Amino acid sequence: MTRPLAMPGFLAPALLACGLAALAFGLAALNLTLPEPGQAGLPAEFLRIWQSEAQWPRFWMALIAGAALGLSGLMFQQVLRNPLAEPATLGVLSGAQLAIALCLLLAGSTPWLREAAGLGGGLAALAAAILLAGRGATGPRLLVSGLVVNLAIGALFVVLALQRQDYLRSVFIWASGNLAQDGHGDLAALGLRLAVLLPAAGLLTRAMTLFAVQDDSLRSLGARVTGLRLTVLLVATLLSVVVTARIGVIGFIGLAAPLLVSGLGIRSLGTRVIAAPLAGAVILLLADGVTQMLGRALTGELPVLLPTGVLTPILGGVLILALLWLNRIPEQPATQPAPSRIFPLGATILALLLLGAALVLSAFETLHLPGLSASELWTGRWPRIVTALSAGVMLALAGVVIQGVTGNPLASPESLGISSGAGLGIILALFAGGMATLFAGAGAGAGLAFGLVVLIGARNRFAPGALLLTGVAFGTFASALISLMIASGDPRAFFVLAWSMGPTYRAEPVGALAGAGGAVLALMVFPLFLRWLRLLPLGAEQARALGVRVGAARLVLMAYVALLTGLATLAVGPISFAGLIAPHLARASGAVRPGPQGLCATAWGGAILVLADLAGRLIWFPYEIPAGALAALLGAPFFLWLIGRNR
Template identity: 35%
Template sequence: MMRFLLLCVSLPFICVLSLQIDSDLSLWQQWQILLSQELDQSYEQIDWAYSRLPRLVMALLVGACMGLIGSIIQQLTRNPLLSPATLGSSSGAWLGLIILAVVWPEGQSQYQVFAAMLGACIALALVLMICGVRNLTGLSVVLSGMAVNLLFGAIAIALILMNDQYAKNLFIWGAGDLSQNGWEKVYWLWPHCLLGLAILGFAGKPLDLLKMGQSAASGRGLNVAALFLVLMLVGLWMLSAAITMVGIVGFLGLVSPNLARLIGARAAGKELYISTLLGAILLVVADSLALYLNTITFEVVPTGLTTAFLGAPLLIWLIQKRLSQQDKIAYLTNYSKASFTSTKLLVSGLALLAIVLLALLTHMDDGLNFRWPDEFAWPIRWPRIVASLAAGAGMAVSGVIMQRLIHNPLASPDLLGVSAGAVLALVATSGFLGWRIGELGPLVAFSGSFLILLILLVLGSRFRFAPAPMILTGVALSAFIETLVQGVLMKGTEEVYDILRWLAGSTYRVKPDQAWVLMLGVSVLILISLSLHRWLTLMSMGREVAAARGVNVKRAFILLLILSVSLCSLVTSILGPIAFVSIVAPHLASLLGARQVSTQILLSALLGAGFLQLADWLGQMVIYPNQLAAGTMAAIIGGVFFMLLLLRNRSVS
């Protein structure tokens, strides 16, 4: 109780302090403005009354919303890892805004809110569809959210790259900007926040009941489904409203409720209150930091950036403190009963061959033609084909290893922040040297990925590499890096598109020697994976089984993790991030009946290679003479395919 009171008292102090940053008005003058509501025409007064004050109110509202929604989501799902961002809503809102900017730029001044909300809702619906409403308690929902984030992110990047000038002004929203011009946005947002008051008032008791378990709660007359639906909808409505107003501000929804529990909020209602309060405090502090930094640097520092600087370390600290080893599930083979035959391997091989031939033979000059590539087309085509085949196979095998290691069929190495590390290294080096990203070698990207792996290993050793905190730490790291990159994108100059282009994952710039290096590296790493298949088999049965059979679990885990990350980083360093191949190819292989590790590795490699090559080929065809990056196409096809698969699985079971 004392702590709660302390928080309550500290909030006004923080607010008053925040109002003093970058303002020439004395406290007394500010007080006068508040009391009299009368302004003389000095700029300082108008700025304080129409920019600083609404900004503070906005920070309070948005922070409180985020804290409250985070707590609701975590209590409803009893999953301390969930936050609004992991449910895909911010990437949905982002995509909605970009589509509006491209399709109907004039409509932006009126319909941005609508577009962002629609996007957020669609994203959430997709996440719920993928993991199923009943599966919201585990790691699966985090991974489904990441999958939707990847899909929407890929589409957004493709749209921006094709319409670069239209999207420019949205970058500032993507970076999370709280600056206000007048009270308009506050007036718009506050009625939505009234919903939050209703939740604070009434949700405590039913949520307490829910803590006893769903059946016990239903036994006492609680309609669990209705409670879930109402709270979730109301929460996400508020969230979409807040995101639309200020852009992407991460971490608060995840950190506040966990922090609330840490300082002793036991009862559901109390957690709601404290989390709300903490969210508001955290955002005001982060925003004050941004305001202060804006006065001492020439660059514009967005609030999203300072929030990430506060939130990411807090989150990683919380993960270290709160999460113990909790997942002890064996690898889930919920796939088909089909048995694996060598005919299937043969058919897959033939399909791959057909795809390669298709890529070689099709020409788009005056209509679709088929012929052998001429002396011009050949040197343009073969490095791309070799690269995408190798990359597809590499990502697929990387996925097989990661999924068996983490015991989750949705896990993929890029979720650990590997590609985020690469982009950070590229952006930092290019900023430092003043070179454009294309001129930096793959080595820079590769070392960035490995830096992240190193950090993960150091942080992971504390909780003995338990899967859930491992993934979460990775997610936290990549979210942090993404915010940094958004901060760079906000500059809006021509070279920021280099970053986006790299993020799209294209084979366009692959040089012949790079293609061979990639092919060679991937082949060697796949061979190593095959030779370690016994370890992987035992590890995927669970750590106890592996230990009982004489495997040094820790060493095996680290080695296999390094193997998976190496494959992913090698591909990423040459092509850029390639999403979904690492999830879809192993999944398909299992569907075809590959149960043993070695057959799954082989079949996945074939399927992954074919899939990525097909994606690259399609990318060059659909909007000829323009092209879509292989990574973009893979994310779109893979994402859609993946969702269909899961839906089918659900309807079967």
């Protein structure tokens, strides 16, 4: 009997890559074609100038900027050994964004000043992550330190934006990534810088190859691991920052380009160093081509003002979802948690005392409201206190579970895309039916996100990498739409921005009681998962040998995470910090085993959000700063102190 020929695993991704390249250059050719003067309603001389001074520089800018971002993402992922690593991971892009925003506020904007501010901010963020990680920092420690820096800087930027909404609208337009050119100046300046940085990155290929081996093995062979890692990260940071300073923040290319190369079956690092820039160039060129065609169709005008960076995450997300559907993501090697005390009683008691103090202060503080009785204060404040506490508990438990299942320190409840799905639903509800339909829209969006994660996860046997990448890909849609809304100047945009930072001032008694019930139920159910959480980190094969149905266990745990994240998001919005950092705080306190870690993390998560709610009321009185933004600002220093104490 003749067996049918099997399609090679790389054929479908290769066909997809060829199709993307053909479409990208086809759209570029259409955009570069000079229209008839009568069709455009513009003089022929203007059209010729527009083609030579705007369209051709834009075409080349897309190619070289995409190449730089694709290579930068590959370098980050290689030396940090994490498929979710990219320039934004260590706070590089957030640092550049905040520095340029401050530059616009204090000194105005010129190309050289903007570039200097962006370079200074990006390098300062990288330096902060390196210093906080400590001497001899490993990849995981750098990732965690960088992520804390990223969240803290992002919170500062959002607080600044909320206070100076009108003035900083131009920052959001820039931050959305605009490839529009008015000459060859920016193109020439970026080209000169990349002419130095791209060869430098190529010379580091051999050094990057070493990171296929674990750090301990490299040190035993005499390699200077820390110096090599920092050198590669410095070049990768410069690649991303020089692009960001010229065209703004173009997200997701650093993540999508290396994944496309991996989907093609390319394993040699030398080949990937060449292929990743090509993939990045194609993705950005395609995104810009679609942006121009869409902008022209919507406005009918030739100078298209729609930011390319808005569409790039959407196209990158679709590309990643397609690759996940076509290719199965392999299981990552199992990692064992570091030994610790069985039950870190002192750290847990400290967290509980902090939580108790936060509750008392939040309930009865009268600094700005003298003369009110305790009962009057309690009547007005208990809904938001209970809401913050419940959300902190649920997000902390969700963070413990998702980091335990995936073995990824960057994983957070938001990594499944549930919060982003809820945000997307809220955006659509604002335009479709107004405020009354917000909860329905949020619920529908969260359900859609989880359904997509389950659909693609089932095809990949619920491999942790596939689950995370699916959630991250879906999450790009909401962030892109929020950036577009803010750049458009729509007054509803800043409601979405404030909601995304986790406000508690809209808490009501019914919602607070519902959230408290959800948190109590989550705590009651959590012990049922302890056996799975102890065995799944051993690896799929060992867990199966011990009687665990790995696929079913992962699905149930992800459903638990999705439910808790959805409830917390409906209550206070998508708070990134609590679910990500509470498990790290618990581990830094000595709690590594799932049971003690869950208890300790819930205390930390609740304390952080209740204190953030209290501080948000006091710092800017009579205005409020969203609790989610302050959670990052308050929790980051304490977490970094714990890292230093346990170094």
